[in-house]
Amino acid sequence: MRNQERKSRNCGEHEHLSGFSAAAGGVVCSACEAGGFALSHDAYQWLLDAVGKPLAETPAVAPRALAQAERAIRETAEYHANVRLRPVLT
Numbered sequence: 001m002r003n004q005e006r007k008s009r010n011c012g013e014h015e016h017l018s019g020f021s022a023a024a025g026g027v028v029c030s031a032c033e034a035g036g037f038a039l040s041h042d043a044y045q046w047l048l049d050a051v052g053k054p055l056a057e058t059p060a061v062a063p064r065a066l067a068q069a070e071r072a073i074r075e076t077a078e079y080h081a082n083v084r085l086r087p088v089l090t
């Protein structure tokens with residue numbers, strides 16, 4: 001993820017980035033989080049640190065943050081590859 005993506009992918013907000021939405025294509029602010037799930041700062045920072053590095057050099061992170069990061073990656077792949085259809089929140 002590039003620095004320019006440090007904003008809500010849904011509305012462009014730069015503060016309160018606490019969620020992740022595969023549908024929106026990345027992190028979202030708390031107001032947009034309803035369509036995604038909570039992504040901790042540690043998980044978000046890990047994603048930023050890990051991208052572009054060899055797997056052996058990815059930084060250590062708490063299991064909970066890693067689980068959130070994995071979910072973000074998995075849901076993005078599923079959403080954009082149409083691996084699994086998900087109900088649309090209304």
Ligand SMILES: [Zn+2]
Binds near residue numbers: 029
């Ligand atoms: Zn937003």
